[in-house]
Amino acid sequence: MANKPRVKLPKSAKAGEIVQIKTLASHDMETGNRKDKKGNKIPRLILNKFSCSFKGEELFGAIMHPSVSANPYIAFSITAKESGTYDFTWTDDNGEVTKVSQDMSVS
């Protein structure tokens, strides 16, 4: 992936608070349906998996198909329980994994 995906997660939260997480990955999400100027099919290349995990446990995940827009945006929410690092990963069709980690302190 050319640019690092962006993740918006509050730096701190109260225990039990519902926190919204917004993610934006930059990717063409080539569907495989498009043709180039010569009429050749452009092969499919999309991010097909997204995952948000905390201490090795998946909290939220998504399976993406070609009908997801370019630069996939995914927003969801979690309940803040304890301080720590949240790991976000995106996997593309070639198996390449992009990882972003962010800390949140819970009081």
Add this chain to the structure above:
Amino acid sequence: MSNTNSQLVRMDRRTALKAAGAGFVALGFASAAHATPEAAAEALAKLSGGAAAATSDKITISLPEIAENGATVPVGITVDSPMTAASFVKQIHVFAEGNPSPETITFNLTPTGTADVNTRIRLSKTQNVLVAAVMNDGSVLTNKKEVKVTIGGCGG
């Protein structure tokens, strides 16, 4: 005379076969290029194990009524659920009836936060967007919303 006749018949059959072949090819192409509401319904039925899923207003879909650009259509889905270990939404599936393939995105949820997700999808034409929520007890709820698309967003 009979010879000419049989030739005529043969010709006819050949033409007929050709026409049928062409028709078949055209049909095949059409189904490959665009999914149908049936394909989306089939995918839905697979989720609920063949049983008819109940349409529920527990699912709120926020979609624009008219999407000017089908390449990025914002969609928000909220499922009314306590999201506790005893009762939570396990999966949210989104299907676009008229896209080349109906499956759009599947969210896997765990009992945390709220069952509220937002994303952006591609829609190739004016169509219904189907949402199915699979609960932790295996029951399936569905809802749908129509979006009018001005410019399609699937390329080609």
